[in-house]
Amino acid sequence: NAFWVEHIEKGKIxxxxxxxxxxxxxxxxxxxxxxxxxxKGNIYRFQLENIGKRETTGRLLSVEHVNRNEQKLIVLVATTKWPRLRLVMEKAVELGIDRIELFNSKHSVARASKDKSDKFISVMREASKQCLNPYLPELQIIDSADKIALNNxxxxxxxxxxxxxQSFSSKIATSRSVRILVGPEGGFSKNELELFQRFSSVVSLGKRILRVETAVIVSVSFVSLLMGR
Ligand code: SAM
Structure with a gap:
């Protein structure tokens, strides 16, 4: 487990x-x-000096900077209800995602908005601390399908x-960026599907209908392992 560093001044954390x-x-x-x-990619070792209500500090011993992943892994997931969404975000971070795009699909049973960003970022931060992920993944909240830069x-x-x-393994291994698109409980709308399909390969995770969180966990694990994370 790690602790979140706010700032460093003169060797003090x-x-x-x-x-x-x-x-x-x-x-x-x-x-x-x-x-x-x-x-932001830094892993600090420090000695705890003070635990206080006003400030908690430590003496900096060493810093290791880890470079960002060259290949990017993005998951675009239709917004769903809490705590299912919490599970989606936590597991996506643990499995090595670089960006979560939370998409308010026409069929989403809940909507995400910018004023909930702090709550979402706090879940992502806790997950990063737990799994020692040096980079906090980006979070984007998107309201309509045409606002997604699908050609990136x-x-x-x-x-x-x-x-x-699994038949796309070599394509995944050689792509600079991979985005996985996961629909809501009711599936993507006709218009969303039409747009997404123009820019995507359509892939299956097997013969059973998986819940949103299971589909995220299985697909992100698969790509993450192929990317060597
Ligand atoms: N009734 C919905 C439908 O017909 O699409 C089921 C939606 S499912 C609960 C939620 C999302 O998980 C789907 O939109 C899809 O993106 C993904 N998903 C679930 N099972 C899948 C599978 N076996 N293969 C590929 N994607 C799956």
Whole structure:
């Protein structure tokens, strides 16, 4: 487990205020050697100096910078209800996604809006800390299909009637960016499908109808492993 670093000044690490509670739950003590992340590729080692309501600090011991993945992995997922959406976001981060595009599909049973971004980012941050992901994935909330720049990646539209996803392994391995598109409980609308299909290969994950979160977990795991994450 790692802790979220807010800023660093003269060799001193300032943790995000919410981390004081987290440290207390874990019974951390002054002098403990801990790991910090900032979501921008840096992994910090530090010694805990102070746990306080106003500030929680540590002495910086070392920093390792990890380069961004050259290949990009994006999941576009139709917005669904909490806590199902929470599971989608948490697992997508754990499995190595670079960007989540939350799409308010015509058939979505819930809608995401920018004022919920903090809640979503906090879930993504907790997942990054848990799995030691040095980069906080990007989050984009999208209201209509025509606002998605579909030509910036190799797109795979998940649909029961598509070709087996595994038959695209070499295409995935050689693509600079891969986007996986996952529909809502009621499936994408006719218009959304028409637009998405023009820019995508339609792929299947097997003969059963999977729930949104299962489809995200299976498809992202598959691509992530092929990308060597
Ligand atoms: N009744 C919906 C339909 O006909 O599309 C089922 C939607 S399913 C619960 C939610 C989404 O998961 C689908 O839109 C699709 O993107 C994906 N999905 C579920 N099972 C799949 C499978 N076996 N193969 C490919 N995609 C699947």
């Amino acid at each position: 300032y943790l995000s205020p919410s981390e004081a509670k987290h440290l207390k739950v874990l019974r951390a003590k002054t002098g403990d050697l801990l790991t910090g992340l900032d979501g 990646a190799t797109n795979f539209l998940l649909d029961f009637y598509g070709k087996p996803f």
